[in-house]
Amino acid sequence: MNRIIPEPIARQPWGMLIPLFMLVGFGAAVLYSAAGGSMQPFAASHLIRFGVFMVMAAVIASLPRPLVKFMAYPAYIVVLLLLIAVEIIGQVNGGSQRWLNLGPIVLQPSELMKPVVVVTLAHYFSTLPVGMFANWRAVVLPGILIGLPMAFVLLQPDLGTSLAIAFGGGVVMLLAGLPLRWFIGAGLTAAAAAPVAFYFGLQEYQQRRVLTMFDPEADPLGAGYHITQSKIAIGSGGIFGKGFNNGSQSHLQYLPEPHTDFVFATMAEEWGLLGGLFVLAIFAIILRWGWKVALASRDRFSNLLASGMVATIFFYIAVNLLMVMGFAPVVGIPLPFMSHGGSSMLTNMICIGSLMMVNSWNRDAPRGGLSG
Template sequence: MSARGGIIPYPIARQPWGMLIPLFLLVAFGAAVLYSAAGGSMDPYASSHLVRFGVFLVMASVIASLPRELVRLLTYPAYAIVLALLLLVEIIGQVNGGSQRWLNLGFMVLQPSEIMKPVIVVTLALFYSSLPVGLITGWRALLIPAALIGLPVSFVLLQPDLGTSLAILFGGAVVMLLAGLPLKWFIGGGLAAAAVAPVVFFFGLQDYQQRRILTMFDPEADPQGDGYHIIQSQIAIGSGGIFGKGFNNGSQSHLQYLPEPHTDFVFATMAEEWGLIGGLFVLGVFAVIMRWGLSVARASKDRFASLLAGGMTATIFFYVAVNLLMVMGFAPVVGIPLPFMSHGGSSMLTNMICIGALMMVNRWNRNAPRGGLSSQ
């Protein structure tokens, strides 16, 4: 079957190219930045970045082809499996950098907490799509989802990994908000969180986590210690100016002043060489992707698909917002990479799952009969 009079084959024409082409450009731009971060070499960052994207693009295509009934059938078992993997991390997980977050499966090293980010979204989307609308203000609409979120967040905090636990919490909370829970519950939850924040800070966080938060307010207080990351990142971003220093001419990353120039601080690496123009390009592409994700959610013909698309878009947004705030010194350094640009398999896996899920809902929308919003 073909589109446009047989000129373009239908399987190609039906793809959301308005999102995919900017995404491809962003990944290619990320590879160029990683090439520079490695001192002008495709290895070890840029080549593996492109290979991973290619592999996970195939995975996203498979996800996009899944039927609604199969997704609904597998959602709760998937949640149980990932939760079991998080428990297994606490027992036999691989320790790296003082954190116990990974499972060595032999053929790959898996970080289950990353997979939980999209899994919690689809789990809550299924729960609320199955809950009668009349019960949305009842205790069941709050307590059961709170438990579904609280269990994995507790395991992730034990690793410890504050950034990932906040990402899981954020994705779940967005689905709950979109599901129609009373706004007063969120306001009350926010006030309660603010009240217990000092207790959590002094008794619930590790020493290094406390220092990261305090350093955000005054990085100059420890310029050679905890404030070093933020200071060097701000120098790199500021020195890029409007047009940047030029491709492969970044001094902060090449002289190894900038820490993690290929992962958490890849935006600072990019901004030094490509300047404000490069930054606006990156922000523009993310705006296109998230605008498309929201349009998919709004166009959904049933509650499950709408909540699923909204939650996946929110998960990508969390990555982008926290990373950009972090590298500019407006948020603590919590180890959140920049989607589709940072080097790292776990981040690419999570965000491509989100892209695949959005493409899947987009396909459901195209095939849905015309009519009103369904509760299922």
């Protein structure tokens, strides 16, 4: 078989790529339906973006480890400067200032910061002496590296993305080997500070979203409208769904954002429980493959890099699904590889490309224990 299929093609992780292609194709079908039975404006651009970013992922997969480590801190500085530029000359859309208009493309730098923070922290902890891990000084620089972009993203304001940055960075810090008691203490401190942060740190509309999560029926035509309509769409699909292109909630425009944040609800209405289980199974395959790549890594940098990328994809999936089912506030986190949106597709394909890159490093690495 190896003589028939060229080596560069045969060595690709098809066990992950084929399910990924299936998920993207299924997402395009859902977006086709969300547009009322048309490839425009969602499905066609979704497939084109995936094709372009798949090429980008293949390029990332070919990068050598020394180059990636060398570029970690410069990349962080560049993206941080872009976040600062958003505050100065950023494009305002929907009441939020999150985008930079760069001519042919409109860039959301906060999305780039998610994988960049992971790479930067992985590089930092891979160079940190083992004896320093239990020292409080070991968390000062990582805390700054996470806190700075979070502060600028919260100014936009974008709570969901700031939490995603914190989650990816926190996972890297945890798996790097920092004392568990620090994370328990941080969790207890965050819980104690939550009421203060709620009343003084969140915008009024963000407070309404949090309260609506507990009782969306209290204001079904206002703050609870998104969650209420999403739950109606998911529940009305039943086991087998209403059928492809037959969803009433999205077609009659009851369901807000049926092509982005609530694409899972759009899918569930037409494809039912079986469609939802298919999507969850594909995500499980992708995440399991990514975790196996992390476990197979033979150096600390590769291990932390792969683990952080898996955590970033997982955050997208978990928060979006909890959000559309009413178990989390509506924070504007799209569903990976299915929602229409260039910025989220870019971030998740950077994660996929990084995992493919670490996978290629693992194949070439000598067998032995985990090193720095």
